Amino acid sequence: MSLKYAILAALSSQPRTGYELSKKIHGSIGFFWSATHQQIYKELKELDSEGWVSVRAVRQSEKPDKKIYRLSSRGVKELKKWIAEEAHFPAAKDALLIKIFAGHLVPPAVLMNVLEKAATHRKKRLKQFQEIMSAHFTELDSLSEAHQFQYLTLRRGILFEQAWLRWAEETRKFLQETKRAGIVGES
Amino acid sequence: MSLKYAILAALSSQPRTGYELSKKIHGSIGFFWSATHQQIYKELKELDSEGWVSVRAVRQSEKPDKKIYRLSSRGVKELKKWIAEEAHFPAAKDALLIKIFAGHLVPPAVLMNVLEKAATHRKKRLKQFQEIMSAHFTELDSLSEAHQFQYLTLRRGILFEQAWLRWAEETRKFLQETKRAGIVGES
DNA sequence: TAACCCATGTAACCTGTTACATGATTAA
DNA sequence: TTAATCATGTAACAGGTTACATGGGTTA
Numbered sequence: 001m002s003l004k005y006a007i008l009a010a011l012s013s014q015p016r017t018g019y020e021l022s023k024k025i026h027g028s029i030g031f032f033w034s035a036t037h038q039q040i041y042k043e044l045k046e047l048d049s050e051g052w053v054s055v056r057a058v059r060q061s062e063k064p065d066k067k068i069y070r071l072s073s074r075g076v077k078e079l080k081k082w083i084a085e086e087a088h089f090p091a092a093k094d095a096l097l098i099k100i101f102a103g104h105l106v107p108p109a110v111l112m113n114v115l116e117k118a119a120t121h122r123k124k125r126l127k128q129f130q131e132i133m134s135a136h137f138t139e140l141d142s143l144s145e146a147h148q149f150q151y152l153t154l155r156r157g158i159l160f161e162q163a164w165l166r167w168a169e170e171t172r173k174f175l176q177e178t179k180r181a182g183i184v185g186e187s
Numbered sequence: 188m189s190l191k192y193a194i195l196a197a198l199s200s201q202p203r204t205g206y207e208l209s210k211k212i213h214g215s216i217g218f219f220w221s222a223t224h225q226q227i228y229k230e231l232k233e234l235d236s237e238g239w240v241s242v243r244a245v246r247q248s249e250k251p252d253k254k255i256y257r258l259s260s261r262g263v264k265e266l267k268k269w270i271a272e273e274a275h276f277p278a279a280k281d282a283l284l285i286k287i288f289a290g291h292l293v294p295p296a297v298l299m300n301v302l303e304k305a306a307t308h309r310k311k312r313l314k315q316f317q318e319i320m321s322a323h324f325t326e327l328d329s330l331s332e333a334h335q336f337q338y339l340t341l342r343r344g345i346l347f348e349q350a351w352l353r354w355a356e357e358t359r360k361f362l363q364e365t366k367r368a369g370i371v372g373e374s
Numbered sequence: 375t376a377a378c379c380c381a382t383g384t385a386a387c388c389t390g391t392t393a394c395a396t397g398a399t400t401a402a
Numbered sequence: 403t404t405a406a407t408c409a410t411g412t413a414a415c416a417g418g419t420t421a422c423a424t425g426g427g428t429t430a
Contacts, residue, residue, distance in 0.1 A: 065381075083293050096277075101337060104335075105263065170342060174339060249398080
């Protein structure tokens with residue numbers, strides 16, 4: 001449902017190809033809405049047939065031909081309308097939490113290992129966010145309107161990863177104590 | 188993929204009916220893995236045919252008959268195996284962030300309204316978490332093993348909602364300034 | 375010579391949502 | 403009398419994942 005609008009949002013700053021969108025969705029919008037290239041190409045076709053975007057085929061030598069998609073005035077209108085609607089509470093889907101929930105079934109060391117691996121990815125992502133921040137968002141006042149709003153989404157990413165790591169540290173300490181007590185899940 | 192294991196995790200403490208599971212998944216596990224009752228009934232049927240759970244039909248007078256599902260030893264084994272596997276980075280899907288990202292297209296007041304409505308739900312959920320906390324998780328040391336792990340998932344919920352509200356406050360201030368400057372998205 | 379980038383797709387499949395269906399009991 | 407609770411399901415559809423396909427150009 002929202003992929004449609006994620007694409008429109010990505011096209012709002014400039015026209016892009018499906019290929020570029022799948023990379024964009026990887027890099028910035030992808031941090032809060034993910035999709036595969038197959039999904040994107042399909043959706044673009046639909047957006048075109050609805051008249052929310054327009055296409056221009058570009059022949060390239062040395063490279064495969066491409067299709068550049070541009071937001072139409074109808075598309076802008078629909079995007080604005082959608083932004084003003086109340087956002088649904090996002091459906092929670094985090095497998096790690098299921099693992100923690102049933103954590104009493106396994107030895108603490110097993111869970112600790114799973115947690116540490118997740119923490120590695122989270123730290124990496126936080127670092128990535130902080131690098132984007134210092135590379136593009138230091139002089140806040142001199143940013144364009146569009147970039148200032150991007151800054152807000154980046155801030156959310158940073159605050160969330162930091163909260164995650166704080167929780168992981170708490171959890172790690174808890175597991176350490178459980179380990180010392182040596183009561184659970186010896187399998 | 189993980190719904191299977193969310194159900195096994197919910198059955199790990201005690202046998203339950205599909206109906207009870209869809210309520211449980213609403214109340215506790217539901218905070219990090221959601222599913223409709225239709226999905227749950229279907230999944231239970233599959234888990235039964237795989238031998239990961241066993242069923243017992245119970246006739247009731249005054250109430251519809253029910254089926255009680257119990258975790259089998261095979262089910263426990265599979266759940267333990269899955270817990271030890273590395274957890275995938277959860278796919279991000281948050282429509283509100285798309286709205287913020289393209290927020291320069293609409294007047295700040297529109298976005299503010301969307302943000303405030305989301306904040307209302309978030310505050311409500313945080314309060315709910317805190318109530319569960321003070322009702323069931325005050326005396327940590329006297330909790331059962333299973334409950335101590337549930338405590339960890341509840342802590343994550345609280346830390347996340349607090350981080351969300353902190354971000355919302357930052358964002359609110361930003362929008363207020365933009366509003367005063369009066370530069371954007373007058374439609 | 376292997377892998378990756380560019381660029382776009384089809385097809386099968388799995389997962390998740392929404393609508394519909396039944397029917398008795400109990401609380402507002 | 404209206405709505406909610408208990409209790410289980412079918413069916414259609416929408417959304418998302420994985421596998422497969424093509425093919426030249428560039429980098430290691």
